[in-house]
Amino acid sequence: xxxxxxxxxxxxxxxxxxxxxxxxxxxxxxxxxxxxxxxxxxxxxxxxxxxxxxxxxxxxxxxxxxxxxxxxxxxxxxxxxxxxxxxxxxxxxxxxxxxxxxxxxxxxxxxxxxxxxxxxxxxxxxxxxxxxxxxxxxxxxxxxxxxxxxxxxxxxxxxxxxxxxxxxxxxxxxxxxxxxxxxxxxxxxxxxxxxxxxxxxxxxxxxxxxxxxxxxxxxxxxxxxxxxxxxxxxxxxxxxxxxxxxxxxxxxxxxxxxxxxxxxxxxxxxxxxxxxxxxxxxxxxxxxxxxxxxxxxxxxxxxxxxxxxxxxxxxxxxxxxxxxxxxxxxxxxxxxxxxxxxxxxxxxxxxxxxxxxxxxxxxxxxxxxxxxxxxxxxxxxxxxxxxxxxxxxxxxxxxxxxxxxxxxxxxxxxxxxxxxxxxxxxxxxxxxxxxxxxxxxxxxxxxxxxxxxxxxxxxxxxxxxxxxxxxxxxxxxxxxxxxxxxxxxxxxxxxxxxxxxxxxxxxxxxxxxxxxxxxxxxxxxxxxxxxxxxxxxxxxxxxxxxxxxxxxxxxxxxxxxxxxxxxxxxxxxxxxxxxx
Amino acid sequence: xxxxxxxxxxxxxxxxxxxxxxxxxxxxxxxxxxxxxxxxxxxxxxxxxxxxxxxxxxxxxxxxxxxxxxxxxxxxxxxxxxxxxxxxxxxxxxxxxxxxxxxxxxxxxxxxxxxxxxxxxxxxxxxxxxxxxxxxxxxxxxxxxxxxxxxxxxxxxxxxxxxxxxxxxxxxxxxxxxxxxxxxxxxxxxxxxxxxxxxxxxxxxxxxxxxxxxxxxxxxxxxxxxxxxxxxxxxxxxxxxxxxxxxxxxxxxxxxxxxxxxxxxxxxxxxxxxxxxxxxxxxxxxxxxxxxxxxxxxxxxxxxxxxxxxxxxxxxxxxxxxxxxxxxxx
Numbered sequence: 039x040x041x042x043x044x045x046x047x048x049x050x051x052x053x054x055x056x057x058x059x060x061x062x063x064x065x066x067x068x069x070x071x072x073x074x075x076x077x078x079x080x081x082x083x084x085x086x087x088x089x090x091x092x093x094x095x096x097x098x099x100x101x102x103x104x105x106x107x108x109x110x111x112x113x114x115x116x117x118x119x120x121x122x123x124x125x126x127x128x129x130x131x132x133x134x135x136x137x138x139x140x141x142x143x144x145x146x147x148x149x150x151x152x153x154x155x156x157x158x159x160x161x162x163x164x165x166x167x168x169x170x171x172x173x174x175x176x177x178x179x180x181x182x183x184x185x186x187x188x189x190x191x192x193x194x195x196x197x198x199x200x201x202x203x204x205x206x207x208x209x210x211x212x213x214x215x216x217x218x219x220x221x222x223x224x225x226x227x228x229x230x231x232x233x234x235x236x237x238x239x240x241x242x243x244x245x246x247x248x249x250x251x252x253x254x255x256x257x258x259x260x261x262x263x264x265x266x267x268x269x270x271x272x273x274x275x276x277x278x279x280x281x282x283x284x285x286x287x288x289x290x291x292x293x294x295x296x297x298x299x300x301x302x303x304x305x306x307x308x309x310x311x312x313x314x315x316x317x318x319x320x321x322x323x324x325x326x327x328x329x330x331x332x333x334x335x336x337x338x339x340x341x342x343x344x345x346x347x348x349x350x351x352x353x354x355x356x357x358x359x360x361x362x363x364x365x366x367x368x369x370x371x372x373x374x375x376x377x378x379x380x381x382x383x384x385x386x387x388x389x390x391x392x393x394x395x396x397x398x399x400x401x402x403x404x405x406x407x408x409x410x411x412x413x414x415x416x417x418x419x420x421x422x423x424x425x426x427x428x429x430x431x432x433x434x435x436x437x438x439x440x441x442x443x444x445x446x447x448x449x450x451x452x453x454x455x456x457x458x459x460x461x462x463x464x465x466x467x468x469x470x471x472x473x474x475x476x477x478x479x480x481x482x483x484x485x486x487x488x489x490x491x492x493x494x495x496x497x498x499x500x501x502x503x504x505x506x507x508x509x510x511x512x513x514x515x516x517x518x519x520x521x522x523x524x525x526x527x528x529x530x531x532x533x534x535x536x537x538x539x540x541x542x543x544x545x546x547x548x549x550x551x552x553x554x555x556x557x558x559x560x561x562x563x564x565x566x567x568x569x570x571x572x573x574x575x576x577x578x579x580x581x582x583x584x585x586x587x588x589x590x591x592x593x594x595x596x597x598x599x600x601x602x603x604x605x606x607x608x609x610x611x612x613x614x615x616x617x618x
Numbered sequence: 619x620x621x622x623x624x625x626x627x628x629x630x631x632x633x634x635x636x637x638x639x640x641x642x643x644x645x646x647x648x649x650x651x652x653x654x655x656x657x658x659x660x661x662x663x664x665x666x667x668x669x670x671x672x673x674x675x676x677x678x679x680x681x682x683x684x685x686x687x688x689x690x691x692x693x694x695x696x697x698x699x700x701x702x703x704x705x706x707x708x709x710x711x712x713x714x715x716x717x718x719x720x721x722x723x724x725x726x727x728x729x730x731x732x733x734x735x736x737x738x739x740x741x742x743x744x745x746x747x748x749x750x751x752x753x754x755x756x757x758x759x760x761x762x763x764x765x766x767x768x769x770x771x772x773x774x775x776x777x778x779x780x781x782x783x784x785x786x787x788x789x790x791x792x793x794x795x796x797x798x799x800x801x802x803x804x805x806x807x808x809x810x811x812x813x814x815x816x817x818x819x820x821x822x823x824x825x826x827x828x829x830x831x832x833x834x835x836x837x838x839x840x841x842x843x844x845x846x847x848x849x850x851x852x853x854x855x856x857x858x859x860x861x862x863x864x865x866x867x868x869x870x871x872x873x874x875x876x877x878x879x880x881x882x883x884x885x886x887x888x889x890x891x892x893x894x895x896x897x898x899x900x901x902x903x904x905x906x907x908x909x910x911x912x913x914x915x916x917x918x919x920x921x922x923x924x925x926x927x928x929x930x931x932x933x934x935x936x937x938x939x940x941x942x943x944x945x946x947x948x
Contacts, residue, residue: 524815526775526795533729533749539667539687539707542727564706567747568727569773569793 051155057117057185058152058159058167059097059109061088061124064142064176066105068276080141081105082587087131088124088143089594095120099594100159101552106143106171110159114149114188118195121145121179122217129177129220137267137281137289145179146171149188156554162208169205170214177219186215242331243291247284249327258320259283263290266307287328292406297332299403301325306379353442354402358394360438367394370431377401377414382422401439408443412436520615525572531612536605538568543596544605545571548588549578552595572613582617586610621645628653646684737762740769749775756780792830807845 063084069077081104088107089099097111097120111117125145132140148170150163166182174180181189186197195217202211250259260278265271267290272278294300304324308317361370368389374397375383383389405411415432422428520528532541543553546563549571553559566574579585589610593602621644624635628650637657646666654674661679667687674694681699686706690713699719709729717737725740727747734754748771756763767785775795784804792812796819803823814834821841829849837857847867851874860880867885872892879899887907891914900920907925912932920940936947 526777526797526815529747529775530731530749530751533709533731534711537667537687537689537707537709538727538729538749542707564724564726567773568707569747 051153053151053153055150056152056154056159056163057111057114057147057149058164059092059107059111059117059121060103060146060164060167060171061106061109062103062144062171063105064144065276065280066141069141069280072274072277076139077141079583080139082584082591084128084131084141084143085591086587087127089591091120091124091127093594093599095123099591101595102591108159108164110152110154114147114185115192117147117149118179118181118185118189118193118217121147121181122195122220125177125179125217126220132285137286142176144171144174144176146174147179147181147185149182149184156556158554166205166208166212169208170203170212173200173203173205173214173216175216175219177222179217181215181217183213183215242334243287244284246327246331247287250283250287250324253323253327255320255323258317259324260286262304262307262317262320263287263324266290266303267293271311291328291331293403295403297325297329300328300332351399354398355395357398357438357442361398361435362394364431364434366431369428370394370435371397373415373418373428373431373435374398374401376418377404377411382418398439402442405439408436408440411439411443519618522573522576522616525569528572528612528616529568532568532608535611536608537601540598540601540605541609542566542568542571544589544592544602544609545575547592547596549574552592555597575613576616582610582614585613585617619643621648625650735764737764739765741765741767742769744770745774746770747773747775750779751775751777753779755784756782 063081066077066081085102085107088109092099092107092109095111095116096113097109097116100108100110102108109117109120111120125143128140128143132142146167146169148163148167150161150166152159152161152163170180170182180200181197186195189195195215197215197217200214200216202213204211250256253259257275257278260281260283261272263283263286264278264281267286290300290303294303301321304321305318308314308321311317361367364370368386371389371392371394372383374394375381375389375392378397378400401411401414405414412432415435419425419428419432532538542563545568546559546566547553550562553563575585579588589606590603593599593606596602619638619640624640624643624645625648627635633652634654635658636654638655639659640655640663641659641661642663643660644664645668646664647668648665649669650673651669651671652673653670655678656674656676658675658678660675660683661681662683663680664684665688666684668685668689670685670688670690670693672692672694673690675698676694677697678695679699680695680703681701683700683703685708686704688705688708690705691709691711693710693713695710695718696714696716697718698715700723701719702722703720703724705723705725705728707727708725710733711729711731713730713733715733715735715738718735718739720738720740720743723740723743725743725745725748728745728749730748730750730753732752732754733750735750736754736756743766745766753776763781763784765785766781766789767787769789771789771791771794773793774791776799777795778798779796780800781804782800782802784801786801786809787805788808788810789806790810791806791814792810794811794814796811796814796816798818799816800820801824802820804821804825806824806826806829809826809829811829811831811834814831816834816836816839818838819836819840821836821839821844823843824841825845826849827845827847829846831846831849831851831854833853834851835855836859837855839856839859841864842860842862843864844861845865846869847865849866849869851869851871853873854871854875856874856876856879858878859876861884862880862882864881864884866881866889867887869886869889871894872890873894874891875895876899877895877897879896881904882900882902883904884901885905886901886909887905889906889909892910892912894911894914896914896916896919898918899916901924902920902922904921904924906929907927909926909929911934912930913934915935916939917935918938921942922940922944924942926942939947941947
């Protein structure tokens, strides 16, 4: 392992022993076919994270496969540590993201003789890493026996022996081990394997999920849970496949802290469906499975929590009273009703059935954070005719709800608070946003697609809401966007702050493939002026964040990382004013 | 001397390599900041992406040297021989290139901001995309002007440069930034200025016969007495341009925008102004013999004492136009 892979600029082929790590996003193309932009955004974010970790552990990103990275390490220990850290970070990222706003990745690690050529790496060792990756559990790391033997003495890994695997296009069977996804024990991944220690500390939610997975109508169960959580009805099995039951249940449980609240939510959703009776039965099955989760939680709840719960009720009543004093309380009621039911209700008789206190309680369930509330209000208002009037009312509601969210000490001025707070806590409910709110029917795919919008986009809405009393809400605020027809100033900026040739290499690598200093690459670089490359980059990277992640990843893929990062910084700085 | 020897010398603190013979030496990516390489023979040397800040290359032979991406900021390159050198994407900000020999050099996308180019020979050089803002091309009242004959200046950024009287005949300046450039009396005949950006430039007395200025932006340009005969100006933007006494004979100006332009006493004989927008333009005493003004818009234009007797006016808009006899057209 002492041999060093050749430097980036060297054009010679060099044989070396290296630990090769290959990652791959699970069901990437399936998700791409459903939501291209959202999925691309996620993959860029994840690849950036992986590249960062790779650098941290002294590895080198050799190339991007589009939905994964090929990396090499001088040390197998570092390669495995890096892979584990990557999965850990990704799991944490997924936990803090809304359902459907994260990808799972498989990782394969192999140690073997490989050929380094330019920036690329070839050889059987790479092929084995690729095959192992395909055998890995999503969120896990599959390592070859060779890697396992090298690292087992140094790292405490809880890996499961998978036996000698027959890998496609590899002659000899390769013995491999599976490191389970972060937070899971080895047995959960490969339960059928004997001789492994059995861990039984399953949470009540995990048990509930396992129970439901065994139920015969699992597909309907999943649809109803997904529908209740996301607020959209999804029939596409390909989309549903992307979501595991357990995280969905966890999020549903977080939103509905009482069994009654959950029951109401499930039944409301079921009642809207064609197969109403069938789904009401499904709702029962779900409730039965989840009952132990709630009873256990109640058992462990301290008296203090009960007290806080009753004081919460008092606060709901206070808010209801504040709102009741408003002259326009009927419209406030309509707004609150719309937040809860995603339908616009003009019938006073229906509205009369709900007290303001009830509505406030339910809204707080749906919007556990201030950003959630603003988001939901904004979502409704933008589809109403009387934007400005309802924006005023939304502001009144936000103010009334304010004491519920955080202490006054933390409460920053409204605009900054809203725009700074990402809506990533799993409550970004998106209803068929293209449809008018009057339309009772829940949309399927359109709604889901828009639910993968970036956090940034949602928080823009909330900040717009905050300033709604100053200017109308519709349309994004037009910051001064520079004209792309005149790029002289942009080029001047780039040249002033970085080396023009490095800037060109980085941009060419971004829009084509990583620059490898071959005579052909130099010729290509000379055939494109900086101006041409900037124009192509604008076409290739539709959004600034897109550009940012692509350039950052590429900085790690082309030789001389430090200089590249500096150049990428200068390019980003210069190009930013040209993006909306 | 091998590259290793050289770098060891440099590392040990030696800076003076004056007159050394180092032809073909490979110092790519090397850091030899502040070295003295005066009069050194560096023919075919390789300095790709090297750090050469403040290096003294005075009268050095750098013919055919590889300097792509090299950092030559504040370097002294006076009288250096850089003919056919590769300076692609190099940074020469504030470098002293007075009397340097750069014929056929490749300066594509090079940073020449504030470089001193007085009397430099850049004939036939490739300056595509190069940034020359604040570069010094000529000394006032002296003849020592940079030689750019036959150079390629496509997409080059020359904003604010002083190119008075420069020889730019037949050069490619397409899509170049020439805003606020002084080209007074310059020779630009046959030059390619397609899509160039010339806002507020000074083109007075310049020779631009047969030049291509299609789609160029000449808004607010000062171009009195310019010779644009037989030039191509189709779809160019010429708002507020001052073309008094200019020679525009046989010029192709279809679809040009000449709103508020000053064309007093200009010679527009046989010019093609089809669909031109001449709203509020002044053409006092202009000569429009056999000019084609078909479908042109002359709303509120002033044609007082202009010679229009043999011009074509098919479907021309003449609302509020002051006619040669002083009458205002209905």
